[in-house]
Amino acid sequence: MTGGSGDDSSGSTRYTSSHIIDDECKLHSGDFILHRDGSWTASNGDEDVQTTIDGSNRVITRSLQNWHTHLPMVLNRGMGEGLTLGDWLEKNIFPTETRVTTDFVKTGTLAGVAELISSGTTFACDMYHYPASIAPVLADAGIRGIVCGPTTAWPPPEHDAENEDTRVLNELENLIRGGTLAEGRVEYGIATHAVYTCSEEVLRRASEMSRKYEALLHIHTSETRAEVAQCHEKHGMYPIEYLDSLDYFTDRTVCAHCGWVTKREMRILASHGAHAVHCPVSNQKLATGGTLSYPAMIEAGVDVRLGTDGAASNNSLDMRAEAKAASLIQRHDHWDSTILPPKEAWKLATKDSNDWVAWNLNDIRMRPRGIKNRRLLANLLYSNSDCLDVIVDGNIIRQNGTTKTLDEQQIALKLEEAVAEYYDGIDPPQG
Ligand SMILES: [Zn+2]
The missing domain is CATH 3.20.20.140 (Metal-dependent hydrolases)
Structure with missing residues (x-):
């Protein structure tokens, strides 16, 4: 991890050895930098960035x-x-x-x-x-x-x-x-x-x-x-x-x-x-x-x-x-x-997304990838894959499959309590 706050590296993330599907749904492979303004560029490896993530098991798309x-x-x-x-x-x-x-x-x-x-x-x-x-x-x-x-x-x-x-x-x-x-x-x-x-x-x-x-x-x-x-x-x-x-x-x-x-x-x-x-x-x-x-x-x-x-x-x-x-x-x-x-x-x-998601390439549902990985998008769309990272406005709000801005377990418990009260006495038959 390099770079400091307040310079151009603020909010930028480098993915190494990865794949990115651009706005025209064209696939690129290599090292990339996702910039805070929502744009992306290929990385030479020597730029200052806020975070570097090993992208070898990831495919990055617009959110x-x-x-x-x-x-x-x-x-x-x-x-x-x-x-x-x-x-x-x-x-x-x-x-x-x-x-x-x-x-x-x-x-x-x-x-x-x-x-x-x-x-x-x-x-x-x-x-x-x-x-x-x-x-x-x-x-x-x-x-x-x-x-x-x-x-x-x-x-x-x-x-x-x-x-x-x-x-x-x-x-x-x-x-x-x-x-x-x-x-x-x-x-x-x-x-x-x-x-x-x-x-x-x-x-x-x-x-x-x-x-x-x-x-x-x-x-x-x-x-x-x-x-x-x-x-x-x-x-x-x-x-x-x-x-x-x-x-x-x-x-x-x-x-x-x-x-x-x-x-x-x-x-x-x-x-x-x-x-x-x-x-x-x-x-x-x-x-x-x-x-x-x-x-x-x-x-x-x-x-x-x-x-x-x-x-x-x-x-x-x-x-x-x-x-x-x-x-x-x-x-x-x-x-x-x-x-x-x-x-x-x-x-x-x-459409109109300016943010990014990195999906798990190691998911079995992403196989086979095909010649030049040309089946990746179809696999992602029709077969699904786990969402590992989410980046909005340069902020990594989910990383390695864990959302950082919310406590999912606590929310789940709270939801159960709320629903017990919300539906108290209302019990429609289930089909
Ligand atoms: Zn509606």
């Missing part, structure tokens, strides 16, 4: 980016399995969410963030209640995030819903006004849950707030066929058309799911530069029947991202598994085995 999460819903993972969507919501999710507190949210977020880091993800675009209990957890753990808070009180209060909604919106505005956390690594955004849970007024006000503060606007759109049919019946328009008619879209809009959208709606998304987030595992688990059409979205010019959704409707926050699922369902749906090959699927899952 994974999760564009749709409800991190505290790790609390709901594995409950109500095998129920219908209606029973799952009414007997499992809603009864617990009436009990949600800032403490539960914090505990669930800690577990969620620990899982993100351990599976090589360094960014989450979240949507949940009590954002002020979520954002500091991401900041302290050393990852990046956009923490979108609610614009409506949910679960709906017994009375005075209108004032309660105003209070929630004002609270969110104060948080956004307060600025970013951790030198901009974590920011607050605005979550309008869906067109069927937000009034026209709430959607308009949230959109105005997004413009005023340049804050990200996050919404579920066209997740189920029933939602789309109801919207058309009520407004004579499909959800994305309806949102457009309200002038809802801003420069920073994230639409999760987009499973039941028309080509006209895709063109609307493209015209606003909106991000459409593909959530293939959640859609399949909840049997929504439709999932985002990747080729059609790309043809329309939409910026597609990838997300797991909450752990309740996925069971996992593992973005590598999500990239595999995306690749499989797109091929299956379109009868075309050439859609989302490994390089494209990996680029989709890591």
Whole structure:
């Protein structure tokens, strides 16, 4: 280990005898330096760096980016399995969410963030209640995030819903006004849950707030066929058309799911530069029947991202598994085995990442490597490998398979205690 703080070596890491897969998914072998600004260069071996790691059993890639999460819903993972969507919501999710507190949210977020880091993800675009209990957890753990808070009180209060909604919106505005956390690594955004849970007024006000503060606007759109049919019946328009008619879209809009959208709606998304987030595992688990059409979205010019959704409707926050699922369902749906090959699927899952992950090359699932290691990326994507190191902003937040910024064992115990209380007396049947 060489170098000192305050010079160019600060926050730089050298990997020796290693492999790196660059932004274009091209593989390079040798010694590398990962710089604090997120760039990388080949190493001559004599540069000052903060840390040197033997990379001979590692392959380095950009980190994974999760564009749709409800991190505290790790609390709901594995409950109500095998129920219908209606029973799952009414007997499992809603009864617990009436009990949600800032403490539960914090505990669930800690577990969620620990899982993100351990599976090589360094960014989450979240949507949940009590954002002020979520954002500091991401900041302290050393990852990046956009923490979108609610614009409506949910679960709906017994009375005075209108004032309660105003209070929630004002609270969110104060948080956004307060600025970013951790030198901009974590920011607050605005979550309008869906067109069927937000009034026209709430959607308009949230959109105005997004413009005023340049804050990200996050919404579920066209997740189920029933939602789309109801919207058309009520407004004579499909959800994305309806949102457009309200002038809802801003420069920073994230639409999760987009499973039941028309080509006209895709063109609307493209015209606003909106991000459409593909959530293939959640859609399949909840049997929504439709999932985002990747080729059609790309043809329309939409910026597609990838997300797991909450752990309740996925069971996992593992973005590598999500990239595999995306690749499989797109091929299956379109009868075309050439859609989302490994390089494209990996680029989709890591888009805009400025951070790094080192995966275990000694994992048997990474074999065979093939001539010139050309099978490495396909093996990583489809077969998986353990995540050894995670580097964000030059900081090594996980090394040799241990997260340094969080105590995983303590979080696990805390989660068990919290879930016992959260689900006390609620025991939906398991399928
Ligand atoms: Zn969601």
